[in-house]
Amino acid sequence: MAEETKFKCLRCMSEFRLPYRHGVTEERTCPNCSSNSVRRVKEDKK
Amino acid sequence: MADVGRHPNIELHAYSEVDAVSGYVGNFNVTVRKKARYVDVKECTACGDCEDVCPITAPDEFEIGLSTRKAIYQPFPQAVPSAYVLNIDECLGNNPIACGKCLEVCDKKCIDYDDKDELIHIEVGTVIVCIGMDVYDPTPLDEFGYTRHENVITSMEFERLINSGGPTQGHLIRLTDREQPKTVAFIQCVGSRDANRGNPYCSNFCCMNTVKDCLLIKDHYPDVDIKVFYMDIRAFGKGFEDLFQRSKDAGTIYIRGIPGEVEEDPETKSLKLYVENTTEGTMECHEADMVVLSIGAIPRKDSSTIQQLLTLQRSQDGFFLEAHPKLKPVDAATQGVFFAGCAESPKDIKDSVTQAGAAAARANRLMMQGKVKVEAITSTIIPDLCTSCGICVKVCPYNAISCDTKAKTPATVVEAACAGCGACSAECPFGAITMKHFTDVQIEAQIDAMLEVDAKDKVLAFACNWCSYSGGDLAGTNRFQYPPNTRLIRTMCSGRVDKRFVLRAFARGAPIVLLSGCHFADCHYINAVHWTQRRVEKLWDELEKKGIRPERLQLEWISAAEGQKFATVMRAVEELRQKVTAEEIEHTKKALAGVLEPRKPRAATKKATEQEAAAQEAA
Ligand code: SF4
Ligand code: SF4
Numbered sequence: 159m160a161e162e163t164k165f166k167c168l169r170c171m172s173e174f175r176l177p178y179r180h181g182v183t184e185e186r187t188c189p190n191c192s193s194n195s196v197r198r199v200k201e202d203k204k
Numbered sequence: 205m206a207d208v209g210r211h212p213n214i215e216l217h218a219y220s221e222v223d224a225v226s227g228y229v230g231n232f233n234v235t236v237r238k239k240a241r242y243v244d245v246k247e248c249t250a251c252g253d254c255e256d257v258c259p260i261t262a263p264d265e266f267e268i269g270l271s272t273r274k275a276i277y278q279p280f281p282q283a284v285p286s287a288y289v290l291n292i293d294e295c296l297g298n299n300p301i302a303c304g305k306c307l308e309v310c311d312k313k314c315i316d317y318d319d320k321d322e323l324i325h326i327e328v329g330t331v332i333v334c335i336g337m338d339v340y341d342p343t344p345l346d347e348f349g350y351t352r353h354e355n356v357i358t359s360m361e362f363e364r365l366i367n368s369g370g371p372t373q374g375h376l377i378r379l380t381d382r383e384q385p386k387t388v389a390f391i392q393c394v395g396s397r398d399a400n401r402g403n404p405y406c407s408n409f410c411c412m413n414t415v416k417d418c419l420l421i422k423d424h425y426p427d428v429d430i431k432v433f434y435m436d437i438r439a440f441g442k443g444f445e446d447l448f449q450r451s452k453d454a455g456t457i458y459i460r461g462i463p464g465e466v467e468e469d470p471e472t473k474s475l476k477l478y479v480e481n482t483t484e485g486t487m488e489c490h491e492a493d494m495v496v497l498s499i500g501a502i503p504r505k506d507s508s509t510i511q512q513l514l515t516l517q518r519s520q521d522g523f524f525l526e527a528h529p530k531l532k533p534v535d536a537a538t539q540g541v542f543f544a545g546c547a548e549s550p551k552d553i554k555d556s557v558t559q560a561g562a563a564a565a566r567a568n569r570l571m572m573q574g575k576v577k578v579e580a581i582t583s584t585i586i587p588d589l590c591t592s593c594g595i596c597v598k599v600c601p602y603n604a605i606s607c608d609t610k611a612k613t614p615a616t617v618v619e620a621a622c623a624g625c626g627a628c629s630a631e632c633p634f635g636a637i638t639m640k641h642f643t644d645v646q647i648e649a650q651i652d653a654m655l656e657v658d659a660k661d662k663v664l665a666f667a668c669n670w671c672s673y674s675g676g677d678l679a680g681t682n683r684f685q686y687p688p689n690t691r692l693i694r695t696m697c698s699g700r701v702d703k704r705f706v707l708r709a710f711a712r713g714a715p716i717v718l719l720s721g722c723h724f725a726d727c728h729y730i731n732a733v734h735w736t737q738r739r740v741e742k743l744w745d746e747l748e749k750k751g752i753r754p755e756r757l758q759l760e761w762i763s764a765a766e767g768q769k770f771a772t773v774m775r776a777v778e779e780l781r782q783k784v785t786a787e788e789i790e791h792t793k794k795a796l797a798g799v800l801e802p803r804k805p806r807a808a809t810k811k812a813t814e815q816e817a818a819a820q821e822a823a
């Protein structure tokens with residue numbers, strides 16, 4: 159199961175969580191504005 | 205099959221597997237593993253004496269376990285070559301307490317317990333992938349009770365049951381009491397058309413297979429009642445609607461609704477099917493002596509092996525992806541490779557035969573030419589600049605590049621295999637790969653020219669030839685309005701867009717840069733678009749480190765059909781441009797001034813290092 163991680167849309171700047179598998183390149187879409195400029199936000203290690 | 209075996213121009217490698225494929229169109233080298241058969245094919249007359257004396261019985265795979273075979277057996281009656289094969293894992297002859305009965309009885313002395321796999325190397329010009337399909341295992345759909353109720357069988361098992369060459373010589377019987385069932389129920393779409401449980405796609409042939417089975421039963425056993433539970437019957441295709449009507453006229457009852465539960469009577473072993481009849485809007489219970497699950501098709505479990513061997517693509521459903529759904533439906537993206545049958549998608553016999561004919565014709569046409577036209581836009585390695593790092597080898601979706609990283613010899617490109625995506629050129633850290641017609645110099649000149657005047661008012665966009673650029677064309681022809689300050693640079697694939705191009709655009713004062721390419725599933729270069737995404741992700745990090753807002757680099761996947769999306773994206777990007785301040789642009793120009801300097805000629809560095817080393821040695 160792919161874990162979820164935080165992403166940020168570089169068009170509308172909204173943040174959201176999407177499935178993420180390390181090393182797997184996937185097409186991603188912002189759920190808010192449909193942009194593909196979706197960047198992974200590196201979360202602080204807890 | 206027999207004709208294939210006899211054909212003077214066909215070399216048949218039965219009981220064999222492909223171990224490796226190298227080369228390219230016109231020059232494929234295939235390594236075939238001819239598996240040890242332990243029986244001399246040339247000598248064996250298929251008399252069957254060995255089978256009679258063999259003490260081992262095992263489930264017969266061809267009959268899906270509905271009957272047994274011996275450890276030495278003929279895979280199926282019409283198998284080509286007509287010879288026996290020994291399953292060495294089941295055979296006692298190899299065990300310490302040797303059996304050796306077959307060896308004793310075989311007059312021709314064909315049996316050799318020490319037989320070994322043999323590797324054969326063949327050279328071919330083209331390859332047709334026709335590995336077929338597997339069938340869906342209905343075990344997870346527990347409501348049908350496939351693993352709990354013996355009289356619930358799959359359509360594949362039913363196929364063997366009513367086949368005159370099958371385990372019952374075609375007599376329709378129930379598995380529990382070997383009696384002829386009075387009522388048979390078929391449940392359609394088992395494992396098909398359900399994204400959550402099973403597969404989302406339609407398996408294409410199951411409806412007509414059931415219709416055929418119903419007609420067969422009615423032909424031989426007119427008194428048997430048949431009920432078919434379905435979502436909708438898909439009887440498209442020549443003559444199929446007529447067959448469907450005939451099965452109805454013969455008395456088959458079609459009920460719209462898929463049973464939610466199948467229950468077994470513990471004594472009679474008959475079954476009860478609970479279903480919502482969606483035509484009548486009623487909850488119903490139907491009884492049947494036997495239930496046949498019309499299972500769907502799935503890609504062969506070993507598809508990924510073939511995929512890797514031939515650098516093929518697969519669509520989301522797992523079947524092999526054709527180069528173009530309409531214009532090249534039997535070609536793979538890899539030149540010289542074609543598909544036939546269910547390897548490409550589930551299909552019936554007629555469609556498989558049609559596709560096989562087309563694939564053979566496509567392959568033949570290519571080979572008859574003697575020469576293959578290669579892409580004009582291919583990559584070229586500049587040996588002096590290449591450090592033999594091997595990165596490009598990993599990048600190329602077509603395996604067109606080879607490089608001996610240990611021997612440190614420069615990489616080489618097989619032009620016939622190169623499709624011209626340019627991903628290697630963009631990824632080579634040393635600028636050692638140039639793309640014909642899309643050289644660095646040409647693209648950089650475009651960037652410079654577009655940003656020469658009023659750079660701050662422009663949006664510079666890179667668009668791939670096949671999708672985004674065509675999307676832009678469509679936006680134009682459909683009169684979708686988008687800002688006139690967009691400046692487009694076309695590359696064959698977004699994978700060609702070197703990070704240096706993006707940085708150069710910023711260094712020249714671009715407020716916003718957009719990189720656009722095909723959706724992943726549409727990439728015309730197998731998976732070159734993945735490199736685009738990875739590169740942009742790295743660029744976002746790099747820009748941020750340099751104090752440049754990463755959002756000034758936008759990424760979009762736009763297909764050729766998405767004219768509307770193209771226009772929307774351009775309007776959104778223009779809004780972003782308006783927020784970029786003059787100070788920001790100036791800061792960026794300073795921060796990235798270095799990228800405008802010509803790339804350090806690696807050859808000079810390399811030679812200098814060598815000279816230095818030589819000088820040191822001399823000293
Ligand atoms: S061409 Fe570039 S990427 Fe390929 S091996 Fe040479 S230096 Fe490395
Ligand atoms: S241009 Fe594309 S296809 Fe050609 S060698 Fe480079 S990566 Fe491979």
Ligand SMILES: [Zn+2]
Binds near residue numbers: 171172189193
């Ligand atoms: Zn967004």
